[in-house]
Every structure is written in structure tokens, then in C-alpha cells.
Amino acid sequence: MNDSRDLILGRIRERLGRSAANAPTAGAAVDAALAAHSASPRPPPDVDLVAAFRTRSEALSSTVDEVAVLADVPRAVAAYLAEHKIDPRAVCVPEIKGLDWRGAGIEVEARAAVDHDLVGITGCFRAIAETGTLMLCTAPATPATVSLLPETHIAVVAAPTILASMEEAWAAARAEFGQLPRAVNFISGPSRTGDIEQTIVLGAHGPYRVHVIVVRAA
Amino acid sequence: MEIKSMHFKSRASAKLADVGLQHNLKKAKGKFVDKRRDAIADFCAQGGDFEALREAGKDLRNRVLADLDLWLEKFEANATARGATVLWAKDGAEACRLIVDIARKHGVKKATKSKSMLSEEAGLNQALEAAGIQPVETDLGEYILQINDNEPPSHIIAPVVHKSKEEIADLFARVHKKPRKTDIPEMTREAREVLREHFLSADMGISGGNFLVAETGSVALVTNEGNGRMVTTVPKVHVVITGIEKVIPTLEDLSLMLRLLIRSATGQHISNYVSVLTGTKGAADLDGPEHMYFVLVDNGRANLLAGEFNAMLRCIRCGACMNHCPVYQTIGGHAYGWVYPGPMGSVLTPLYTGMENALELPHAATLCNQCGVVCPVKIPLPELLRTLREKQVETNLQPLGERLALKAWAWVAARPALYALGTRFAVRYLNWLAGGRASIQVLGAAPGWTAGRDFPAPQGKTFREMYAARKRK
Known part of the structure; x- marks a missing residue:
């Protein structure tokens, strides 16, 4: 806290005509707005959330695969890596270290990512059909760097966690965590830039490729 | 940043005569306009109502401004409760002092920066350099400008829109001391490799803030490159520098503003990365900053509240007004002479830097209202420009010849x-x-x-x- 705090807030209060008389009413309105969490106009929810999520993810240059159950994920990852001639070696978030990676021939370390990691595998808290977006939340078992530093990011998404819009995802986060995790990262396709002559290039500072594996079973 | 807006006429003439610049501007001209139009058409096809969204955005921003003191106090309390430190700066100079002090306190030698227009207002890079701290711009466009001897940006979201690939290729070859490349993906990879080193070795990350969420005490950052995530994840200190007007109430409100901002700015439905960052890393977390600071800057904003220019504080810095402005399209951003170009810049520059420093800017408009029609929060820009013209007459700021x-x-x-x-x-x-x-x-x-x-x-x-x-x- 510093001197300018009082100066700036004083200036604002003076301009707004804040007084002891109107402060309580305004304060109550502020608290009511915070409690209401009212949503603004938005597009109607898609009928088939998984299909909409898939179409919009692909439009963002992500690739999408579907498997029946969680246990199928390591084999699907191995197939993707083989197809793209990428070494079967990856860093994964501790949250999903229990899968049988070795059985699928992939060497996986569960930790935060470092610069030389080429493949990062994460889960996904919720996904959003409206925009084809992944919502990743940080926690000790889900470090942020795994979806950021490697050139390839593979995300495992359970079909029932695909929601219509960001508003539903916020409600889910409130219900699950109480308070917001340190970082909530919404990821929509590989990193990109259009700074040079408005030409879109994939792979600016983050991943060049985002591959999503949707797990159909609950 | 040094104000050169009083030389608008001569600078604009020079830009009109610059064949290379005219070529680059023509090339960029339609792209933003077309992409925004297509994105809004898609949104409507999806069943959305973009006009209703604009109206809701305008209402939301007005509600916040009407109780700005209370929303800022809420934000401060919630950010502080999560371990962040909230500091206040009355102007750019104080913001620079505060950030240099933070850097010194944590023994910072190098700071990576994600794009912040407010840091351009404050001249933060120069202040850090003077204090012996190396600032590294990491948005590709801003990086190109920084290595080109700290050239100012010409657009608030596409800072090097005025430059051709060939010019950037020359610059990279000279500064990176590598063989000259003209393939844009290869050039981007070269910059990625140079900047990756900086990301990993910086002790502090500095970001702007697209929005501050009062409900949670969070900052929301919208980027495509991932540099915003890098500077707020890897270094041990994260400093947010942003304007006091950027606060919004809830996470639901953030969703609304994102739908408006992103379509208006780049014509995307969603940017690659939207990060909502709250507080410092927990004891068991494997990554994230140990220290988080907010520097909330006034620099002329509070004085506009509840007055005839109040609507300008709704601005969410999308750049749609300049993308659609016939004057901006013809002369580019540098002629405007300060941080913000185009219609929003022609309103903000005289208000933030003094009417007498930007006499010609309110006249650098045809008042065609393209800017007003596309503004996501419905700022009546032509009306504000007209009001500024009236102020000039009222205060006798017009040239003597014109007055006579x-x-x-x-x-x-x-x-x-x-x-x-x-x-x-x-x-x-x-x-x-x-x-x-x-x-x-x-x-x-x-x-x-x-x-x-x-x-x-x-x-x-x-x-x-x-x-x-x-x-x-």
C-alpha cells in the first residue's frame, strides 16, 4: 500500500460524488452483483457437445482422436507419436501418471516440464464446446508448464467434462475448488502469431501441435 | 513515452509520401476488417446476437465506472487475500519507480515482458534499463520493435503492421547474426529460439492486464503466442501493470468481455490462450511465481470519470476503431505521435497528455462513424472528437489565423x-x-x-x- 492509493481513490470518489449517504446502497449493489454471477447473452448451447467441441477444435488447428475408455489413452498417444515420427518420450502431469504408459512403449516422467521436453501430456479440467477450448487448472498434480514448454501438447479430455460454454466451466470450478486455482489456462489450439505481415504461423512460443484425445466413457 | 502528437500534420504528410509504408498499409488494410466481419457472421450463425452483446458490454463497463472506487477496493481485498501485493501509481513515473523497486528488492537482472500499452505510456523499458535491469519484449511484434532501436508500435494489437517481411528479415540478420531468412515460419522459429533463452533466464515477468476480476482478485491475459503464459509461469516474480479502469465484477462478466474483445480485435472466436491468474504459487505447486504484484495506474484516468469523456474509459483496447478508420488506414499509427493511434488515440492522447500537445488529432477524422459502429462497447468516438474540437475553441487553443x-x-x-x-x-x-x-x-x-x-x-x-x-x- 502506498500514498497514491488514497490520492487515486480520493480522486475517484470526488468525481463520482461518493458520500457517506450513498456508499451503503452502492456497496450493497456491488455485493449483490458479485453474488448473482448473472450471465450475459450468449449463443444457445450446442445439441451434441462432443461433436461441436471436436469440429471447433479442428477449426483451431488442433487434431482430435476418440477412445472408449481411459485405459486406451496410452496406445492412442503411442500411435499419434509414431505417426508424427516423434520419439515415444514425454513429460506428463502427475495427475495421469498412473496409466500404463510403459505397456504402450512410451517413456513418461511425471513432473513440471523443462525446456528440452518435446512432448507434454495433460488431463483437462473441463472443455468448452462453444469455442473448442481446453480449460486447464493448476494444482500440485497439474503443473502449468507441461502444456506450455513442449513442442507437442497432448490433452486427455473425458467426454462428460465437455460443457456448453465458459459460464458452465466457471460454475464447475467454483463447485470443485471453492477458490480459483492459481492459474486457469484456456487453451484453444497450438500457439500462433500473425505479427509478420498478418500471416498466421503456428508455434510461436508455445506448442506447435495440440492433440486432443476424447475419452467417451464417464 | 515522448509525445510527438503536436507534429501530426508534418508526420502525416511524411507517412503519405513513404512508398514502402503505403505498400505495407495497403496490404494489411482489409485483413482485420474481413476477419472481424467473418467472425461476427459465424457468431450469429451459431445463434448469437452480437449487437445484444455490445449493448451488454457497454452496460457492464458503465456499471463498473459508476462505482469504480468500490470495485477497485473489492479487487484489492481479494487479490491481497490470495497473496498478491497491490500497489497504486498516480502516473507513469510512479509506476516505473514502483516496478524498479520491486525488481531491486528481488535482485532482478532481467525481466521478460508480455505486451502492455500502459508500460509504453509510462516508458517502463527506459526506466528499467536506466536502473540496470534488462527488459525483454516477448510479443513477436514488440520484440521486433525493441531490437530495432526501441521503435514505437504503430498499432495496439499488431505493433509491426507497418513493416514488411523484407525489412524484418534484414533486422533479424543484423541483430541475430544468422543467415538472412525470408520464410515467415522460419523467421518466427528463429525468434522463438532467441526468446526461449530469455524466458528461462529471466527473474521477473511483467505483463499488462486485459481485465482485472474483482470477484477473485485475478488478472486475465489474452494472447496467441503463449508469451503471456511464459512470463507469468516461469520467473519467480510476476508484476502486472494496468490501468485502474480495467476492473470488471465477475468471471461471468469476463466471459462476456472475451466474446466481444477477441472478435473485435483479431476476428478470432477465441484467442489461443486466455489465462486467469490469481495469487502466488502454493507450497506444493511445481511451477508458478512466488511473488505477485499489481501496479494499478491512474495517469489521467480518474479525471475522466463522470464527465463528458467518461465513455472513453469503457475502452477495452481491441483496435477495431483504428482497423476501420480511413485516416489510420492511410497514414498508419506512427503519425499520431504517442502510444495510442486511430480514433481512440485521437481522443485519449489530448486527454492524457494535454490538449495543447495534440491540437490536430481531434481533427484527424472524417467523423464517418465507422469507429463508432464497430466499437465493442459502443463508445461514441466521433461525438467525443467533436467535443474535443469544441473544447479547443472554448479555450482558445486553435491557431490565431483560424480564430481570426x-x-x-x-x-x-x-x-x-x-x-x-x-x-x-x-x-x-x-x-x-x-x-x-x-x-x-x-x-x-x-x-x-x-x-x-x-x-x-x-x-x-x-x-x-x-x-x-x-x-x-
Whole structure:
């Protein structure tokens, strides 16, 4: 806290005509707005959330695969890596270290990512059909760097966690965590830039490729 | 940032004569406009109502501004409860002092930066350098400008829109000391590799803030490159520098503002990365900053509250107004002479830096209202520009010649007989100049005016003469 705090807030209060008389009413309105969490106009929810999520993810240059159950994920990852001639070696978030990676021939370390990691595998808290977006939340078992530093990011998404819009995802986060995790990262396709002559290039500072594996079973 | 807005006319003329710049501007011109239009069409096809969204965005921003003191206090309390430190700066200089102090306190030698227009207002990079701290811009566009001897940006979301690939290729070859590349993906990879080193070795990350969420005490960052995530994840200190007007109430409100901002700015449905960051890393977390600071900057904002320019504080810095502005499209951003170009810049520059420092900017508009029509929060930009023009007249800021000419005209106009004589003479003179043609190619009294267009010649006599003739019939 510093001197300018009082100066700036004083200036604002003076301009707004804040007084002891109107402060309580305004304060109550502020608290009511915070409690209401009212949503603004938005597009109607898609009928088939998984299909909409898939179409919009692909439009963002992500690739999408579907498997029946969680246990199928390591084999699907191995197939993707083989197809793209990428070494079967990856860093994964501790949250999903229990899968049988070795059985699928992939060497996986569960930790935060470092610069030389080429493949990062994460889960996904919720996904959003409206925009084809992944919502990743940080926690000790889900470090942020795994979806950021490697050139390839593979995300495992359970079909029932695909929601219509960001508003539903916020409600889910409130219900699950109480308070917001340190970082909530919404990821929509590989990193990109259009700074040079408005030409879109994939792979600016983050991943060049985002591959999503949707797990159909609950 | 140094203010050069008082030289607008001469700078604009120079930009018009710059063949390379004109070529680059023409190339970029339609892209933003088309992408925004397509994105909004897609949104409507999805069943959305973009106009209803704009109205909701305007209402939301107005509600926040009406109780800005209370929302800022909420934000501060919630951010502090999560371990962040909230500091306040009355101007750019104080913001620089605070951030240099933070850097010194944590022994910072290098700071990576994600794009922040407010840091341009404050001249933060120069302040950090003077204190022996190396600032590294990491948005590709801002990085290109920084290695080109700290050139100022010409657009708030596409800072190097004025530069061609060839110019950037020359710059990379010179600065990176590597073979010259002209393939844009290869150039991007080269910059990625250079910047990756900086990301990993910086002790502090500095970001702007697209929005501050009062409910949670969070900052929301919108980027495509991932540099915003890098500077807020890897270094041990994260500093947010942002304006006091950026606060919004809830996470639901953030969702609304994102739908508006992103479509208006880049014509995407969603940017690659939207990060909502709250507080410092937990004891068991494997990554994230140990220290988080917010520097909330006034720098002229509070003075606009509840006055005739209050609507300008709704601005969410999308750049749609400049993308659609015929003046901006013709001269680019540098001619405007300060941080913010285009219509929003022509309003903000005189308000933040002083009317006398930007006399010509409120006139650098055709008032065609393209900017007003596309603004995601419905700021009546032409109206604000007109109000600024009125202020200039009220405070006698217009050039003496113009003031005298208007006084002379008013004096004549108040004397009907003299006025009639004057217009009769003027019409005959203009008819003589036109020599029977419908327009005049070179106007003797104002040759500059006819340099790029013809002056329409009066048709026949004056209105008064024709009216009198009809009455006689």
C-alpha cells in the first residue's frame, strides 16, 4: 500500500460524488452483483457437445482422436507419436501418471516440464464446446508448464467434462475448488502469431501441435 | 513515452509520401476488417446476437465506472487475500519507480515482458534499463520493435503492421547474426529460439492486464503466442501493470468481455490462450511465481470519470476503431505521435497528455462513424472528437489565423447585405476559375486542399439571387 492509493481513490470518489449517504446502497449493489454471477447473452448451447467441441477444435488447428475408455489413452498417444515420427518420450502431469504408459512403449516422467521436453501430456479440467477450448487448472498434480514448454501438447479430455460454454466451466470450478486455482489456462489450439505481415504461423512460443484425445466413457 | 502528437500534420504528410509504408498499409488494410466481419457472421450463425452483446458490454463497463472506487477496493481485498501485493501509481513515473523497486528488492537482472500499452505510456523499458535491469519484449511484434532501436508500435494489437517481411528479415540478420531468412515460419522459429533463452533466464515477468476480476482478485491475459503464459509461469516474480479502469465484477462478466474483445480485435472466436491468474504459487505447486504484484495506474484516468469523456474509459483496447478508420488506414499509427493511434488515440492522447500537445488529432477524422459502429462497447468516438474540437475553441487553443478567420466570417455573416455581396463575388470568382467545367483543379487560395481532389464549382448564381429571381416571377 502506498500514498497514491488514497490520492487515486480520493480522486475517484470526488468525481463520482461518493458520500457517506450513498456508499451503503452502492456497496450493497456491488455485493449483490458479485453474488448473482448473472450471465450475459450468449449463443444457445450446442445439441451434441462432443461433436461441436471436436469440429471447433479442428477449426483451431488442433487434431482430435476418440477412445472408449481411459485405459486406451496410452496406445492412442503411442500411435499419434509414431505417426508424427516423434520419439515415444514425454513429460506428463502427475495427475495421469498412473496409466500404463510403459505397456504402450512410451517413456513418461511425471513432473513440471523443462525446456528440452518435446512432448507434454495433460488431463483437462473441463472443455468448452462453444469455442473448442481446453480449460486447464493448476494444482500440485497439474503443473502449468507441461502444456506450455513442449513442442507437442497432448490433452486427455473425458467426454462428460465437455460443457456448453465458459459460464458452465466457471460454475464447475467454483463447485470443485471453492477458490480459483492459481492459474486457469484456456487453451484453444497450438500457439500462433500473425505479427509478420498478418500471416498466421503456428508455434510461436508455445506448442506447435495440440492433440486432443476424447475419452467417451464417464 | 515522448509525445510527438503536436507534429501530426508534418508526420502525416511524411507517412503519405513513404512508398514502402503505403505498400505495407495497403496490404494489411482489409485483413482485420474481413476477419472481424467473418467472425461476427459465424457468431450469429451459431445463434448469437452480437449487437445484444455490445449493448451488454457497454452496460457492464458503465456499471463498473459508476462505482469504480468500490470495485477497485473489492479487487484489492481479494487479490491481497490470495497473496498478491497491490500497489497504486498516480502516473507513469510512479509506476516505473514502483516496478524498479520491486525488481531491486528481488535482485532482478532481467525481466521478460508480455505486451502492455500502459508500460509504453509510462516508458517502463527506459526506466528499467536506466536502473540496470534488462527488459525483454516477448510479443513477436514488440520484440521486433525493441531490437530495432526501441521503435514505437504503430498499432495496439499488431505493433509491426507497418513493416514488411523484407525489412524484418534484414533486422533479424543484423541483430541475430544468422543467415538472412525470408520464410515467415522460419523467421518466427528463429525468434522463438532467441526468446526461449530469455524466458528461462529471466527473474521477473511483467505483463499488462486485459481485465482485472474483482470477484477473485485475478488478472486475465489474452494472447496467441503463449508469451503471456511464459512470463507469468516461469520467473519467480510476476508484476502486472494496468490501468485502474480495467476492473470488471465477475468471471461471468469476463466471459462476456472475451466474446466481444477477441472478435473485435483479431476476428478470432477465441484467442489461443486466455489465462486467469490469481495469487502466488502454493507450497506444493511445481511451477508458478512466488511473488505477485499489481501496479494499478491512474495517469489521467480518474479525471475522466463522470464527465463528458467518461465513455472513453469503457475502452477495452481491441483496435477495431483504428482497423476501420480511413485516416489510420492511410497514414498508419506512427503519425499520431504517442502510444495510442486511430480514433481512440485521437481522443485519449489530448486527454492524457494535454490538449495543447495534440491540437490536430481531434481533427484527424472524417467523423464517418465507422469507429463508432464497430466499437465493442459502443463508445461514441466521433461525438467525443467533436467535443474535443469544441473544447479547443472554448479555450482558445486553435491557431490565431483560424480564430481570426472565424471571427471575420462571423462579423460578415451578421451583416446580411455585406454577406450577399460577398457570396455573389465569391461565386463569380469560382465560376471564372472553373472556366465552364464542373470542378476546379487548383484552388488559388488553398492549393493544398486541391492537391488530392477537385473543388466542386458552384452551379449558376447564389441561392439568395435565385430565390429573389423566383419571387419576382
